[in-house]
Amino acid sequence: GQRAAEYGARVAVIESHRLGGTCVNVGCVPKKVMWYAADLAEGLRDAAGYGFGASAGAHDWGQLKEKRDAYILRLNGIYETNLAKRGVTLVRGRARFLDRRTVAVGDNRLCAPHIIIATGGRPVVPDIPGSALGITSDGFFELTERPRRVAVVGSGYIAVELAGIFAALGSEVSLVLRTGAALKQFDAMLGEAMLKILGEEGVRIDTHAVPEKLA
Structure with missing residues (x-):
């Protein structure tokens, strides 16, 4: 959306959740935060072997989640700011097609010669009891x-x-x-x-x- 706007197109982005998609919200970005925490824990456990008097101690998962979520929320805000800077209209909600060039989001209708579907996917949950x-x-x-x-x-x-x-x-x-x-x-x-x-x-x-x- 941002790139199309940079080339002069009038652009609207329809989003029902947080901006940034899977990668920013429930994918590579928050996962890397958790990976860094795990890497630090392993480093602290190995520290004594390198002459450091540090130890891992107890880990506060809740505090890590709080700080990680705040970081992701800040990224969501940056995405929204960048859309606004480029003149992209952000529409909150879920879209449905009315025809090949028209979608409805609640009571709003948006028409465009080009409509891109970039909704991502969902995890597959096994069909088993429980x-x-x-x-x-x-x-x-x-x-x-x-x-x-x-x-x-x-x-x-x-x-x-x-x-x-x-x-x-x-x-x-x-x-x-x-x-x-x-x-x-x-x-x-x-x-x-x-x-x-x-x-x-x-x-x-x-x-x-x-x-x-x-x-």
Whole structure:
């Protein structure tokens, strides 16, 4: 939207949630904050071996979440400011098509020769009994306390990252894989190395396991 406006187009952005999409709100940006916390925890545990008198001590998950959320909120504001600077109209709500060149947002109608659908996606929740008891990666960022025990179901990079973060910050973690491998979309040696590292960090690796229900 911003780039089109820079080239002189009249632009409207329709958003029902926070600006920035998945990456800024429930993806790479807040995940990196959690990763840095996990990296610091591991560094503090190794500090004595390098002559430092520091120790990790207790970690305040709630305080980290509060500061992380404030950082993301500031980014949301920056996105909104940048849209306004470029003359982009921000419309809050959900759009539906009335015809190929017209959408409705509540009682408002917007017409344009070009309408771009960039809504992103949603996590797939397994259709098993008790699935509502679990959370997706979106729910990870809503946790106000660190769970004492957690099972991460999945073999992709998001599951591997979350398992590592939980473990580094003190949770007892199981990583549940449908097959015997992780990171299958990457080189096999990377998946093998990551499972080895996670195992050394205390993560339990359950292979060839498919959850049948949650209780």
